[in-house]
Amino acid sequence: MGRRRAFDEDEVVRAAVELFGGRAYDGVSVDDLVTHLGVHRNSLYKTFGSKRGLYLVALRRHLADDVRPLAEALAAAKDSATVLRLVASADLGLLLLAAVERASSDEEVAAEVSTAFASLDQAISDALGVSAALAAALTAAALGLRLRGNPDGAGAALTQRLDPLN
Amino acid sequence: MGRRRAFDEDEVVRAAVELFGGRAYDGVSVDDLVTHLGVHRNSLYKTFGSKRGLYLVALRRHLADDVRPLAEALAAAKDSATVLRLVASADLGLLLLAAVERASSDEEVAAEVSTAFASLDQAISDALGVSAALAAALTAAALGLRLRGNPDGAGAALTQRLDPLN
């Protein structure tokens, strides 16, 4: 009943993840989304309700597609070097941006970000057998390194002091 | 020659640091600035040229007022615990936000952020006598902790593994 969609919703959401992961929420206009996602304004609003609605869907997809696999990979980590390497090589642009610039003014975003961090902490804590506090510190350190663009040798210098952890 | 200003430029810039340090650049409108800074639009543009001009002045003031004192305090640090405590207690909202959401699209901002990080690295490296790489890692870790809102015990858990550094 009715006409079929001419766009792939999954592709659209993935493209939105890329856009929102590259610049601030207010820096991405609906025009940008329409242009880069290849979806008409009307369809966008029909499907996602609003710009914020699309953002939330994109954020959740980012967590499902990028953060959860990272957590699963972390579960097999044996040392902090592996942890930092895995986090550093993961695509976490949207999560980082959401944490810094959206969480403070959108509590739904804040909740998603918080549980995402918690899942990373848990994975690290389980994998390395360390306290929750140290796991949170490792997540924080890895995010900080990512934020700074992974300066040469910084990760190695840190893990050299940290391993072995037991 | 001419009428005197009715506003204190320093106060205005400090207030701008607070505003820009609290939410994203595009989230702060000129109307917001006019309202919270107590300066008329006209004077704002006469004095700073543009919104971006005011932002750059605010960023540089933030670096001079908040980041440089932090670097000086770090110079007296004897262990990584002190480093993390100092960085965690410093007001670095604007620097963090600038690094995450402005540096990628404004190379002048990127340059300021880069030298600011470098000065912190240098201070830590000098104070603790560690390599530049490890100093960068410590700065990154401290920023990551700040980003996560300093989870209970995370800083302590990290420094417990790091100190002594020599």
Add this chain to the structure above:
DNA sequence: ATTTTTGAGGAACGATTGTTCTTGACTGAT
């Protein structure tokens, strides 16, 4: 006292923001 310079005040600019409306084409069901 007059001139000249500058800031304050506020309206207004065009452009862009997020969102909605109208129209028509397409397609599955009757």
Add this chain to the structure above:
DNA sequence: ATCAGTCAAGAACAATCGTTCCTCAAAAAT
């Protein structure tokens, strides 16, 4: 073949964006 429901296309919405203009008051310089 007709109907009903969904989508695409694009114009258009009010609101807000950053910015500028015009006018007048204030104060330093002549």
